[in-house]
Amino acid sequence: MHHPAVVDGLIGKYAIATDDGLKSKILATLSRLYNREAPYDGSWWWGTQPDTRGPYYKPVTWEKSADIEKLFRETFAAANVDGKDYLISLANRHRMNLEGIGEVEKSKNKKIKTIGQISIENIMLDLDKMKGKPSKGMEIMKTQACIACHSIKDADQKRGPELNHIGARLDREAIAEAILKPDAGIADSWVDVTKTDGSHIQGTLLEKTESQVVIRDIAGLPATLKAADVKGIKTSASTIMGPHLMDALTMAQFAYVIAYLHSLK
Numbered sequence: 001m002h003h004p005a006v007v008d009g010l011i012g013k014y015a016i017a018t019d020d021g022l023k024s025k026i027l028a029t030l031s032r033l034y035n036r037e038a039p040y041d042g043s044w045w046w047g048t049q050p051d052t053r054g055p056y057y058k059p060v061t062w063e064k065s066a067d068i069e070k071l072f073r074e075t076f077a078a079a080n081v082d083g084k085d086y087l088i089s090l091a092n093r094h095r096m097n098l099e100g101i102g103e104v105e106k107s108k109n110k111k112i113k114t115i116g117q118i119s120i121e122n123i124m125l126d127l128d129k130m131k132g133k134p135s136k137g138m139e140i141m142k143t144q145a146c147i148a149c150h151s152i153k154d155a156d157q158k159r160g161p162e163l164n165h166i167g168a169r170l171d172r173e174a175i176a177e178a179i180l181k182p183d184a185g186i187a188d189s190w191v192d193v194t195k196t197d198g199s200h201i202q203g204t205l206l207e208k209t210e211s212q213v214v215i216r217d218i219a220g221l222p223a224t225l226k227a228a229d230v231k232g233i234k235t236s237a238s239t240i241m242g243p244h245l246m247d248a249l250t251m252a253q254f255a256y257v258i259a260y261l262h263s264l265k
Contacts, residue, residue, distance in 0.1 A: 002033060002062065002064075004063065006033070007030065007064040007067060010030055011067060011071055013026060014026045014030075024086065027071075027075065027087065030071065030072075031068075031093070031096060032055055035056055035061060035095065035096070036059070036248065037056045037057065037060075038056075038058040038059070038248070039140050039144075039249065039253060059095055060114065061114075062116075063244045063248075069096075072091070073098070073100075073101070075087060076100075076101050091103075113250075114247060114249060114250055115180075115250070116244060116247025120177075120180050120181065126251050127172065127255055131255070132255035134256070134262075136253075137256035137258070137259050137260025137263075138260045140257050141261075144257075145245050152164065161189055161190050165264055166261050167263055175261050176258050179258075188235055189205050190202075190204060190205075190235065191236055193230060194230070194231045194233075196229055196231045201223065201225075202217070203217040203218065210227060211227050212224055213225045
């Protein structure tokens with residue numbers, strides 16, 4: 001459920017919905033999606049008395065939290081007393097911590113910033129001081145969206161550019177930049193193919209000979225084209241990978257991921 005398309009779809013449906021019951025259900029769902037469970041990296045533990053307030057043991061915001069908050073604040077401003085009470089109950093139940101809408105939890109500990117709250121310049125400076133642990137990074141990678149498009153092991157299904165041996169091609173800083181600013185470091189194998197009929201194909205270049213060109217799309221499906229039908233091939237100017245995929249990670253977690261990827265030789 002924690003996918004940008006899900007949140008966008010729910011917000012879009014809310015905007016056109018006329019049934020109050022449906023709109024209430026959408027708000028309830030969005031309030032639950034405001035936070036997500038923080039990836040476990042070994043640096044925290046629930047203890048012998050877990051926090052059972054729910055819906056998550058260690059909630060953190062993510063890339064769509066701001067859009068959900070915006071809808072809640074707009075709806076709250078226009079709501080009557082009963083409507084405001086309903087929104088407050090949702091915010092409290094799902095620990096949204098929205099100033100002015102329900103309770104805001106106070107922590108004795110300093111809140112640790114996530115990657116999405118730190119400038120790229122400071123991330124790179126901090127990364128230079130942190131070695132990270134590849135074993136922990138491997139576990140964190142299993143929770144990230146990257147594995148939906150990139151292969152990590154030689155046996156994995158091939159889709160987008162492979163990460164199997166990325167550590168042999170890029171240093172730690174270059175790997176971090178490729179994650180934080182995907183369009184700044186596009187793999188040479190990720191190409192745009194222009195056909196003679198004017199159509200385009202984007203994908204990974206698998207083969208280019210005098211007789212044929214083979215492209216694998218993001219779904220992992222190869223397409224074989226006759227060389228005579230290909231007008232041009234060039235490294236793509238953009239990637240379908242978004243720049244905020246690891247915004248919910250802490251700096252330590254991000255360093256673990258970079259250490260793991262750099263270990264893939």
